[in-house]
Amino acid sequence: MAQKRENIVMFPLMAQGHFIPFLALALKLEQEKGYYITFITTSLNIKKLRPSIPPQSFIRLLEIPYDSTSHGLPPNTESTENLPLPLFIRFLESTPSLKPAFTKIMSNLFLEENCSRPPLCVISDMFFSWTAKIAHTFGMFHVIFNAGGCFGMGAYHSTWINLPHVGKKSDDEYFLPGFKNCKILVKELTEEIRAITGPVPFPQTMFQEWLETDGMLFNTVEEMDLMGLAYYRKQFPCPIWTIGPIVSSFGSKARAGKSSEAESVSKICANYLDTKSPSSVLYVAFGSQCTLTESQRENLARALESSGVNFIWINRNSSNINQEKEWLPRIQYSKKGLIVQQWAPQMEILSHKSIGEFLSHCGWNSVMEALTNGIPILGWPMGAEQSFNAKMLEEELKVCVRIMASGVVISSDIKHEEIVKKIEIIMKETQGKEMRKRALMVKEMIHNASITTKEGLKGSSVIAIDEFLNAAFCMRKNIFGSPEKLLYALIA
16 A cells, blocks of 8 residues: 655635745645645635646645635635735734634644544745644644745845834935845835834734744745845744745636636737747736736836837736727737736746846746746835845846836836836846846756756755755654654544
């Protein structure tokens, strides 16, 4: 009889930007390491995610109940997609209500195999840090998978707990607490961060609960994120493992709709790119959560038209371009560019030889997908830790140019002339050639971190994921080292 595979429980936040890396990590653990994955989410998300899982995969989607109306949210709100900021925060604040249901799921998983073996570990979202206590009550190893980078998320953490920007003027500069010689200009912060003027209960509680986990996983590479990694290792007593790149095209297809529609969009994009010369196309996309204001869209459209570059623009604001202002159909039919509604196969696009630049909000999934393909970034941060990501990409890795309005990181308004100027730096100037060389160097760095050579030498990310799994096995051996111990734990 074949030996039963070890089970790893994964519990992501109900948000597209979290589902994508969690599902990519699940597939990696299943396909490369041979683990069985139990993936916990709500019923509507299970329906959306199921088509994204490869037919040969045995990932188990397990439902956890969630009633959005009991938290003052619209009916059937089971993810953050399309939620305005106030409701987004309310959604996050409601997630601890999942504790009883999660505890019941863990109890069932613990007992369902007739006292053979409990799950090896729980991998939770950073917003579900409360799961650590529940995992520990069952003697399970617990880690937080932070789908962001160490620098961006570390700077965000430091800002929330120290509030170093409060009371300072826009042009003021300050040293970021916990980071060696890292200076931040207040005007580099997004409006969302500048609005933080005092302690907020939910993130403060979450950060405190992070101290209870047995380890943290980051979707980054040690060699490209040393400053951020050093911050986390000083702030938290648990091991910090950089296991990136965690990228996959499967998770993004959850937003694509019917498979036939996804195939059609993929074919349209591929046909367009195949007609263009190498590194000549600007790819424009702002992730699954961000949308542009009418003014931002119009200035972006005017910039694309004025620059004369080839482009693919993923427009999430409208499903019907004829409902937009005159400028959108005009650039749509200019033959210079392609506007795609709602969704496109981002990994396929970024891996095409015709792509020369990525205009991005600098969400970390998009950053890793770009750098894995050696594509430089034009940074247009919108919120969360994105302004810190963009700063690190520009100043440390030198693979990015940030769009700034009068020296201020992008917020509510930007003129098209500024966008054109920054597009041309990467696409048309000597600086752009050097940036593409740097991006290719980072691509090689990422690749080397994720492979084992013929001589048996392991990259830093391979070593990190092995160390994480070994730590999980060691904890279970210490707790359930004998059949008697396991039986006692199950009965207790």
